[in-house]
Amino acid sequence: xxxxxxxxxxxxxxxxxxxxxxxxxxxxxxxxxxxxxxxxxxxxxxxxxxxxxxxxxxxxxxxxxxxxxxxxxxxxxxxxxxxxxxxxxxxxxxxxxxxxxxxxxxxxxxxxxxxxxxxxxxxxxxxxxxxxxxxxxxxxxxxxxxxxxxxxxxxxxxxxxxxxxxxxxxxxxxxxxxxxxxxxxxxxxxxxxxxxxxxxxxxxxxxxxxxxxxxxxxxxxxxxxxxxxxxxxxxxxxxxxxxxxxxxxxxxxxxxxxxxxxxxxxxxxxxxxxxxxxxxxxxxxxxxxxxxxxxxxxxxxxxxxxxxxxxxxxxxxxxxxxxxxxxxxxxx
Amino acid sequence: xxxxxxxxxxxxxxxxxxxxxxxxxxxxxxxxxxxxxxxxxxxxxxxxxxxxxxxxxxxxxxxxxxxxxxxxxxxxxxxxxxxxxxxxxxxxxxxxxxxxxxxxxxxxxxxxxxxxxxxxxxxxxxxxxxxxxxxxxxxxxxxxxxxxxxxxxxxxxxxxxxxxxxxxxxxxxxxxxxxxxxxxxxxxxxxxxxxxxxxxxxxxxxxxxxxxxxxxxxxxxxxxxxxxxxxxxxxxxxxxxxxxxxxxxxxxxxxxxxxxxxxxxxxxxxxxxxxxxxxxxxxxxxxxxxxxxxxxxxxxxxxxxxxxxxxxxxxxxxxxxxxxxxxxxxxxxxxxxx
Ligand SMILES: Nc1ncnc2c1ncn2[C@@H]1O[C@H](COP(=O)(O)OP(=O)(O)OP(=O)(O)O)[C@@H](O)[C@H]1O
Ligand SMILES: Nc1ncnc2c1ncn2[C@@H]1O[C@H](COP(=O)(O)OP(=O)(O)OP(=O)(O)O)[C@@H](O)[C@H]1O
Ligand code: SF4
Ligand code: SF4
Ligand SMILES: [Mg+2]
Ligand SMILES: [Mg+2]
Numbered sequence: 330x331x332x333x334x335x336x337x338x339x340x341x342x343x344x345x346x347x348x349x350x351x352x353x354x355x356x357x358x359x360x361x362x363x364x365x366x367x368x369x370x371x372x373x374x375x376x377x378x379x380x381x382x383x384x385x386x387x388x389x390x391x392x393x394x395x396x397x398x399x400x401x402x403x404x405x406x407x408x409x410x411x412x413x414x415x416x417x418x419x420x421x422x423x424x425x426x427x428x429x430x431x432x433x434x435x436x437x438x439x440x441x442x443x444x445x446x447x448x449x450x451x452x453x454x455x456x457x458x459x460x461x462x463x464x465x466x467x468x469x470x471x472x473x474x475x476x477x478x479x480x481x482x483x484x485x486x487x488x489x490x491x492x493x494x495x496x497x498x499x500x501x502x503x504x505x506x507x508x509x510x511x512x513x514x515x516x517x518x519x520x521x522x523x524x525x526x527x528x529x530x531x532x533x534x535x536x537x538x539x540x541x542x543x544x545x546x547x548x549x550x551x552x553x554x555x556x557x558x559x560x561x562x563x564x565x566x567x568x569x570x571x572x573x574x575x576x577x578x579x580x581x582x583x584x585x586x587x588x589x590x591x592x593x594x595x596x597x598x599x600x601x602x603x604x605x606x607x608x609x610x611x612x613x614x615x616x617x618x619x620x621x622x623x624x625x626x627x628x629x630x631x632x633x634x635x636x637x638x639x640x641x642x643x644x645x646x647x648x649x650x651x652x653x654x655x656x657x658x659x660x661x
Numbered sequence: 662x663x664x665x666x667x668x669x670x671x672x673x674x675x676x677x678x679x680x681x682x683x684x685x686x687x688x689x690x691x692x693x694x695x696x697x698x699x700x701x702x703x704x705x706x707x708x709x710x711x712x713x714x715x716x717x718x719x720x721x722x723x724x725x726x727x728x729x730x731x732x733x734x735x736x737x738x739x740x741x742x743x744x745x746x747x748x749x750x751x752x753x754x755x756x757x758x759x760x761x762x763x764x765x766x767x768x769x770x771x772x773x774x775x776x777x778x779x780x781x782x783x784x785x786x787x788x789x790x791x792x793x794x795x796x797x798x799x800x801x802x803x804x805x806x807x808x809x810x811x812x813x814x815x816x817x818x819x820x821x822x823x824x825x826x827x828x829x830x831x832x833x834x835x836x837x838x839x840x841x842x843x844x845x846x847x848x849x850x851x852x853x854x855x856x857x858x859x860x861x862x863x864x865x866x867x868x869x870x871x872x873x874x875x876x877x878x879x880x881x882x883x884x885x886x887x888x889x890x891x892x893x894x895x896x897x898x899x900x901x902x903x904x905x906x907x908x909x910x911x912x913x914x915x916x917x918x919x920x921x922x923x924x925x926x927x928x929x930x931x932x933x934x935x936x937x938x939x940x941x942x943x944x945x946x947x948x949x950x951x952x953x954x955x956x957x958x959x960x961x962x963x964x965x966x967x968x969x970x971x972x973x974x975x976x977x978x979x980x981x982x983x984x985x986x987x988x989x990x991x992x993x994x995x996x997x998x999x
Contacts, residue, residue, distance in 0.1 A: 371857040372828075483948040484722075513721035513884070515945045515964075518928040522944060540858065543930025547937045566934045584862035586891035588914070588929050589936065595869065596891065598862035602827040618859075 331400035333534040334360040334383070334419075334502055339394035341375075341382050348607040352378040354558040355394070357640075358551075360502065363528065365535040367549030367566065369542060371603055375558040376538045380504045383536075384421055385411040398502070416443040420495035424507035426487035430479040436463070436490045437475035444497040462493035466523060485516035489523065496527060502534045509544065521548055542585060546570060551646070554578050557604040557614040560640055564647040574649040574656040576621040613638050613652070621653055629653060674748060675709035676878050677733065677846055682706045682742035682752075684728050688953060698953045702728040704902035705742070707979075712845065715872065715879040717893030717910070719886055719925075721949050724899040726882045730848040733880065734768045735759055746846070764794060767839035771851035773831035777823040783809070783834055784819040790841045801841075808837040812867055829860035833867065840871065850882045865892060886929050890914055898922045901960045902952050904979060908987025916997040918982040918989040920965050959992065967993055 341353040353375040360366045368376050382392050385403060396403040398418060403411065423429045431439060440462055441455030450458065456475065463471035466489040479487055488508060495503060505524065509517035525548060528535055537548055545552055545566065552569045554562045554577070562575040573579045583597040601618040604610070612634040616622055622633040632652055640648040643656050683705055688697030703725040710716045718726050731737040733744055735751065744752035751762050767790070770776035777786055787808055788801035796804075806816040812833040814826075823831055832852060839847050849868070853861040869892060871877060883889050889896060890910060897907040898919065906919040917923045924943040931937055945964045950956055959977050962968040971992050981987070982994040 371859060485948045513949065514886075514928040515721065515924055516948055517930075518942060518944050519946075521930075541930065542858070542932040543937075546932050546934040547930045570932065570934055581858055582932065584859055585932055586862075586865065586885075586887045587932060588887045588890060588926065589931060589933070590887075590890070593891075595866050596862035598866055599859035600863070602829060602860065603857070 331397075332359045333362045333399065334536075335395070335397045335400075336379075336383065337395040337397075339379065339382060339396065340392070341378050341387060342391045343389070344391075345607075350606050351609065352390075352558055352606060353382065354606075354609075356553070356555070356558075356560045357394075358553050358560075358563065360534040360536055362501065362534050363532040364550045365528065365537050365548050367545035367552040368536055368538045368555065369540060369545050369552060370555030370561075371540060373603060373606070374555040376540075376555060377506055378558075379555075380421065380506050380536065380538055383504060384415055384419060386415075413447070416500070417447045417498045418500050419502045419504065420498070420500040421504040421506065422488070422491045422495050422508050424510050426484070426491045426511075427479065429491060430487060432479055435476050435478055436482070436493075440475075440490065440494045440497050443494070447498050458497055459493070462497050463490070465496075465527070466490070466493045467519075468493075485512055485519065488512060488516075488520055492520070492523065492527075496531075496533075499531065500533070502536070503528075504536045504538070506538045507540070508537075510539070510541070517544075524548070542570075542581065554581075557609065558606055559614065560648075560650060561615070562647075562649040562651075563640065564644075568644065568647050572647075572656050574643050574647065574654040575615075575651050576619050576653075576655065577615045578649075579655055580618075580620075610634070612636055613650075621655075625653055676712045676714075676747055677710040677880075678743075678745040679709075679729075679733065680707045680743045680745070682729065682732055682744065683740045684725070684732060684737060685740045700951075700953045701902050701955070702952055703732065704952075704955075706899070706902075706904055707742075708897055708904065708907060710846065710878050710880060713872065713876045713878055714895065715881055715893045717889035717896040718880060718882045718899065719884060719889050719896060720899035721884060721925075723949065723952065725902040725952070726884075726899060727850050729899075730768065730850050730880060730882050734766055734848055736768070760793075763790070764842040765845045767842065767844040767847050769832075769835050769839045769847060769849040769852045772855050773828055773835055774823060776835055777831060777838075779823055782820045782822060783826075786823070786834060787838045787841055790838065794842060804841060805837070808840055811840070811871070812837045813863075827860070828856050829863055832856060832860075832864050836864070836867065836871075840875070843875070844877070846878045846880070848880045848882070851884070852881070853888060854883060854885065861888070868892065886914075886926060898925065901950065901955055903960070903990065905961065905991070906982075906987065906989045907979065908985065912983070912985045912987040916983070916995070918987060918994040918996060919991045920967050920993075920995070921961050922989075923995065924964075924966075959990075969993065 337357045338355050343350040370376050381387050437459040440459040444458050445455040460471045460475050509520050549566045552566050556577050562578045580599040599618050604614040616633045622630050638650045638652050640650045642648050684703040686700045688699050732739045739752050743750050784805045787805040791801040809816045853864050881892050896910050896913050897904045900921050906922045924945045927943045947964050956963050958974045959972040962972040977990045977992045979988040979990045982989040983996040
């Protein structure tokens with residue numbers, strides 16, 4: 330069976346006056362129908378660039394590698410062919426709903442827009458679809474609110490409108506780029522529940538991009554941890570949290586203040602700051618911040634500095650790009 | 662008001678005491694040019710902060726946290742109410758009369774870059790509050806170098822500009838500036854919200870270390886309840902301009918009494934898939950209402966799973982809920998053991 334989405338060795342580079350920015354430097358992942366892949370990483374690690382590349386929205390960048398939807402190669406597809414994929418089979422929602430909604434059109438017109446194009450529907454059918462979608466995402470009085478403008482909606486409701494817009498054409502894959510980061514926690518809980526409900530009802534594949542490990546733990550089935558444009562670790566969600574193998578993943582989990590913490594010991598911070606994407610060091614990009622390599626024997630330390638680690642299997646579905654992973658190989 | 666005495670203020674007096682603080686903003690003009698209803702951004706807030714203590718101020722966007730903080734340091738003038746710092750009422754002082762107190766009362770802001778002047782060197786930025794206090798340029802620069810070291814930055818970088826630092830480093834510069842005058846109270850408004858997780862911990866640890874070394878008191882404003890739990894001794898939960906629950910961290914986090922606090926805590930995603938699958942969540946309906954048009958009675962009633970008729974008509978006041986000292990503004994608080 331072909332998978333819903335398969336991305337293989339994706340690289341995205343931008344030419345800038347300061348040099349080539351290797352924003353995404355060889356990542357691979359897959360998403361199955363009805364499953365959620367959590368894409369986590371800190372600011373600048375390449376999450377948004379990855380998702381835009383999958384949508385074919387990277388003009389000006391050099392995109393290499395393979396992006397297959399139901400086995401069909403999307404990388405290199407012409408703009409017209411991509412247009413029928415985008416919005417129809419893959420839909421995307423962004424962090425800031427206000428900047429992606431047009432202020433001068435009613436929310437109904439915006440929800441109906443793609444639907445009318447892809448399904449050749451008339452204005453009346455488009456409006457009916459918009460009302461139906463607003464109801465599905467839990468907007469009260471959808472028949473009235475369909476004719477209102479984005480500024481008449483609260484932040485949480487705008488994000489619902491975005492979701493309605495994304496799902497109006499019944500796509501197979503939803504890419505959600507920090508969909509709740511700008512929202513309050515109580516509203517975030519509503520939106521995450523909404524996405525989960527629709528996913529179950531429709532068997533939607535979801536890529537959930539976030540920097541919040543709590544959100545990942547709540548919604549993801551599989552997780553890809555990114556660091557400096559590369560995959561640091563990939564694992565089923567339970568495994569990643571219970572047995573992180575990459576020192577960076579481990580460091581992230583240790584540095585989190587947690588609601589369920591019982592002691593007040595100082596947080597274990599990761600020293601230093603994220604790597605440069607323009608002139609990456611030859612070895613492991615996490616090496617300057619990695620406590621594990623500092624504590625390692627001289628020759629292992631030298632290897633971390635000289636040789637870039639590649640993803641290696643540790644257990645079924647679990648891979649880490651580290652010369653000295655925290656889980657012994659072959660142990661389940 | 663307390664009389665000034667030769668022996669100084671009695672030791673049981675809180676360092677900061679805020680009473681019935683109110684801030685009303687004029688309503689924004691609508692598109693048709695009609696003035697909107699005035700916004701009661703802060704609607705009668707009272708709390709104390711002891712010397713060396715951290716009070717966490719939490720709540721969702723727009724509930725009035727920043728406005729409260731800004732009134733305490735007098736970046737905003739209160740509409741009414743009092744701010745008593747170390748026995749002196751400073752809420753109504755003129756900026757000139759306020760100057761001697763500025764030394765003791767500083768603020769750290771959310772966005773590390775936009776709160777630092779991009780055209781000034783770090784040395785100049787950190788020295789600024791000292792120069793305002795009349796310190797000489799040489800003395801101020803020397804102190805700036807000490808402060809760089811204190812917050813874990815390299816003193817040799819004094820002549821660099823803010824954009825040459827990472828976000829976490831820039832936030833350290835903001836903290837160094839706040840500490841320049843050796844304040845006794847720092848209002849930290851979302852000091853780590855703009856930072857990456859791995860960097861947040863560095864800044865949180867720094868703030869905790871400085872508190873121990875310098876005996877600082879903090880009002881730590883944040884919407885991230887996990888961070889606040891980490892750093893505070895006591896916590897106040899705000900909703901729509903009012904404090905709905907306040908008390909010791911252990912009481913408020915351990916057995917929240919106000920339905921809003923309960924919902925807020927249960928909505929925070931835990932970095933633990935196992936716990937996430939099994940825990941019970943209270944999902945609130947709707948969004949926080951606009952402070953320009955607060956609901957009557959208990960302002961939380963349209964979203965409260967426990968609301969009764971009384972809640973729709975009568976505003977609940979803060980009062981002790983439960984065995985400890987925690988207070989909640991709810992007609993039907995959840996009391997441990999009941
Ligand atoms: N058009 C562009 N030209 C040059 N560099 C770019 C461009 N777009 C993105 N980048 C760089 O690529 C890197 C990855 O950016 P990306 O937006 O994917 O990060 P992210 O993981 O989504 O971060 P955040 O959590 O802040 O959203 C960053 O260093 C960014 O500066
Ligand atoms: N200068 C102003 N003029 C008019 N309204 C204002 C002004 N400053 C704040 N407000 C309003 O006052 C209310 C409280 O704002 P405040 O910034 O204190 O909230 P907050 O709790 O800090 O929120 P956030 O978590 O988003 O920072 C909001 O409704 C806001 O829109
Ligand atoms: S490869 Fe070496 S430096 Fe990189 S994360 Fe693993 S132990 Fe650390
Ligand atoms: S007073 Fe009533 S509506 Fe308000 S929080 Fe308590 S139970 Fe809910
Ligand atoms: Mg992004
Ligand atoms: Mg604020």
